[in-house]
Amino acid sequence: MPQNAATQRRYSGINVLILWGAVIERGFAGQSWLTFRQALGLGGNVRKGERGTTVVYADRFTPDDERRRAERDGDDPYVIPFLKRFTVFNTDQCENLPEELTTAPAPVPEGLILPDAEALIAATYAPVAEALRALRDAGAAHAMLSGSGGATFALCEREAQARALAAAIVPPAGAQLFVVPLASAGWRS
Helix, strand or coil, X not given: CCEECCCCCECCCHHHHHHHXXXXXXXXXXXXXXXXXXXXXXXXXXXXXXXXXXXXXXXXXXXXXXXXXXXXHCCCCCCEEEEEEEXXXXXXXXECCCHHHHCCXXXXXXXXXXXXXXXXXXXXXXXXHHXXXXXXXXXXXXXXXXXXXXXXXXXECCHHHHHHHHHHCCCCCCCEEEEEEXXXXXXXX
């Protein structure tokens, strides 16, 4: 999970998705993030030319005058919602940070990456890549495979196909749909 490298606090809400997207899009090795000032405070710096990722903080506050007025009148105080934005940098974008902040995370042990997908591949008579090549040679744009536990996998080559498939396919009740754009995952025909 994405977390602040200085405070060890995990990001939440939409920030998790924003930061996951940045890690995937830019190929960062870790999920640790810092503001520009936090990097400086830790004795490091953000490398020149690096572009940050915007995260948000939403909350509400009650002004002191409003709190006193509500107590005096016996009303509920009026709260003011606010949204702040911050720019954060992945620790991969920083230099001179303490070593414990820059250590890449340990690789995921073999067998823990998409266990449903691995089980599906193991249960398939032909390797998935061969099946996709045969489908492509036949002019098909994607393959549908059923996995264990009611999982349905839609395998395609490109991200645009994946978006179209995700919008068009309605899995059976209780089944999970996994749309996998193989070009994005590193598969090459």
